[in-house]
Amino acid sequence: MKRNKVFKFLASIKLAVILFVFFVVILASATYYESAYDTPTAQHLVYKSPLFAVFLLIFFVNIFCSTAIRYPWSKKQIGFVVTHLGILVLLAASAFTMVAGVDGSMIIQEGQTSRRIMLNDPVFFVGRPSQRLEEIQAEFRWTPPSENRPQRVTLREGVTAEVVEYLHHARRNTYYKEAPQGVPAVEMRIFNQHVDQHQWLTAGKGDVQLGPARIRLLRANHEEHLKSLIQAGSSERGELQLLVAGEPLQVNVSELSPGKPLQVGDFTVTLRRYLPHAVAVKNELISQSDEPVNPCLDIRLADQKGNSQDWLLFARLPELNTRTASQGEALPAKLLYAFDTAGKDHALSLIVDPAGKLWGKVDAKAATPIEINKPQATGWMNLQFEVSKMLPKAVEVREFVPVEVEKGAEQNAPPPAIRLRLLGTKENQSRWLERGDVISVHADSGAELIVGYAYKSIELAFPVRLKDFQMDMDPGTNSPAAFKSEVEVEGQSYLIQMNEPLVKGGYKFFQSSYSEVPGQPTYSIFTVSKDPGIGLKYLGSIMVVVGIAIMFLTRPYKVNVGKRAVSE
């Protein structure tokens, strides 16, 4: 064996030195790429590339052979053997982690429960609405597709995604264009000497917070409804929220006039009664006053096939929401009535009357007609508003444009978006999918297919609930000193904070970040990892350090200048 030339070469110190030099060059260039581009680029080009794995394998073979060729080992070689075996253990453990480890993140909203660990690999998830969704790899960053060189990914039900564009950071531009099946839309701006914000509003989309103001576009179905909307006095009646297949739709209740059905998505909503101050008198609900003390809606929800449900919804007491009647099949929608009084003072309602004319109503004042491109005062902080465009029937158009992101700002940069054609469906135009989007398409086979574009995820065996998120500041500053999350797993409470992870079911949950934006729910972000190779890594580390120490303490170094330095 020892005479085998190949083995000798693989075990040689010369090969080791060559590998060291190569290793240095490879690693140095990887850190250069990381600095010039970003971490994922360096990972893709070097650390996670197959070639790098091959390099590490050669390194492993070299160390293995160099240790094996010296067998049987003498006492003098203990340090050498321990060190080199330690490195082999470290390399093997790393390979094990690569295969069996998990490194992802978990985002949980305060008060909510999650069991999804998001990984960094982008995927399509596809499937029939009632089935488990499958994940199909959808990484386009490194070889971006184009119209001339599209990339095809086979989905399910004979549908193929033909991706023709990929934007790594895509800013969404939403605008409206006229279409016969559309709803009213206006483009408006609100401004004073400090701020100037533009916004598209559409009917049936609920309130939009713009600076200090809550703005909405309402439709008056007939003259009487218009009258009730434009007269002085608060027209605030809260919002009706519909959850259909996870997608929220909002309706401003002011927009509903009693008895007239309003189209919301695939459903119609009919207001039967609005009770601002609901009380039960002799088993019957009546309104005691016009003040919104206990707002209640009596609503009928119907789909196009004639199935319907009647609901009583309470804004302040959602636990009392009751279905009072139902007809036909069950509807896949959830209803919720929200009446948020916060920020009510700064409400601006734009009202489209049946003739297509526009009215503006500030807070509880009577509405006045609006002319296009003519600013009007709101009475708050010198703010004025102006409508620049009004489309009586319009549909939303989403466009994505690439954004240049400065180094270091990637974390707050907009997410990626892809443009694709869905072959095997009736759709023949390309459409955009932003990361996180979910759509439903009808395959030529007639089957309905859910297609989403998101990250790969793993489902935990146990759900994690975020009970509370807290942040401490350094004395007298706004820099966070520590942030911690109180979570509940299987009925038990744990505190996760910096350097104090939760260990559960082989996973470690680290507090890594958070999102706290005024007016939005608070999210806590955890890094979740599972490293089955960690014990081996610690063992390898100890072997390496102890081995080197033994070598240096036991093996004398002889030097004689003028000749080559000699070993033993």
Next chain:
Amino acid sequence: MSRWILLLCLLLAPLAGRAEEVPDWANRFRFLAVQQGGRLKPFDTFALETVRYLTGKAEFEKRDPVVTMLQWYALGEQVANLPVIEFRNKDWHKKLGLPADQRYFSAAELNANAEVVKIREELHRLKPGDKVPNRLSAMNELLSKMGYLELISKGASWTMVPSPENLASPWANFYEVQNAENAPAELKKAIEQFHTAIVNKSGQDKAVNELAAALQAVGPYPDGAALAQEVHYNHFHPFRKAWMLYLFSLVCLFLTTRGTSLYWLGVAGAAGGWALHAYGFYLRCSIGGRPPVTNMYESVIWVAFGAITFALIFELLYRQRSYLVAACSGAVICLALADQLPAVLDPSIRPLMPVLRSNFWLTIHVLTITLGYAAFLLSMGLGHMVLWKHLQGPDQREELNALHLALYKAIQVGVVLLAAGTLLGGVWANYSWGRFWGWDPKEVWALIALLGYLAILHARFTNWIGAFGIAAWSVLAFQGVLMAWYGVNFVLGAGLHSYGFGTGGVQYVAVYSVLEVLFVAFTAWRVKARQRDNA
């Protein structure tokens, strides 16, 4: 001999005291507490850091920073006419139409510049969470300085009024208190009196005493001994004294051989420097409440300390002289740079980032890695000595053998510590981030530095390099250490170790590296040429 003493006197001259007398009341004011930058500190530190931030020098115009700050406060709005804001950005000087050689500007002068006003407006339009674009970062800093000077003159940055609740609650500043309706009348009066006294330059003694009493009456006040300790640290300059002693030791050792009385004087000098160095560390630990190993300044100080420690141990074991010569050279360079370049190596004591707090593994891992750097610093110095000896000729074989042995030992110590420190970094990363190794640039460069030395240790078993090669390559391998230590944070600026990032000095380090490569190439060429001649 006298030439050397003259040189030494010149070098030690800065140790002599300042010319200007600081009045007693200002010295009393120095010890009052300020809450700033996330911790409580004496006004002395606050003044030092603030004056350095605005003017680039703590002792601006050779004045005590406390006196400078009080003067700015007394001037009020007039401070805008004082050319005290340092701005040395050539590109921006051109763009703003400012004189190219002017270093200090007054706020009024800058405010009158239309371009400055325009950029201020552009920056104001950024939303709170937005990142300042890189092209405007220099201007953003300038505008921050201008704003800060205004705050100082109003008393609005003087957060010296304790919270009635506890020490960690936010403190109030003078301006706030003077304009608050519900503030204690006593306190308002004391602040007003103090301001009047320093404006009128009379009755300051009484005013400061009354102010101090009024402040301490508001709520819990930090321990006077801790504040005094920090003032002592600011003025004692232990690290400056240490490098001067190391320099002294270096001069002694240069002039002598082993075992003479001058040799022992040199060893004693280094030991004295080491004691001061250790004392400085003790003070910094005590003030910051943590081991001082979390920014570039602290690691430079620590590496110098490690190099001297190793050298003293080796020196006691082997009496070689070379260890101390190499270590003192390195330590003098490190400490003098830390002492003279506050803009690059920020000496202020700051609270730690959340991720770094209260962690045993972090401290162990950083201390071990940087001790490895210290051993390599020592080996780098020894490498130079070996190369120098080789340049002089092959006839000093015995001395060369001893030097080689010393070099090799230093590399061994470095390899053990760097390997252990890097692996301990994995333990810490697993503990804090949930992964042992993630190819983070700092991790990778620590590995590269290690691989460089490992290549040398392995190559000596081949016939590719001999004793000279080990020395030459060890000098080059130190460039890897420099990159891992300084370069990742200051040149690459990428990765998870972002709490240690900084700017400045890149060109000097690059020039140093190029000179090293040239020096090694020249030596190799000379030695080769001589071998060929002999053959």
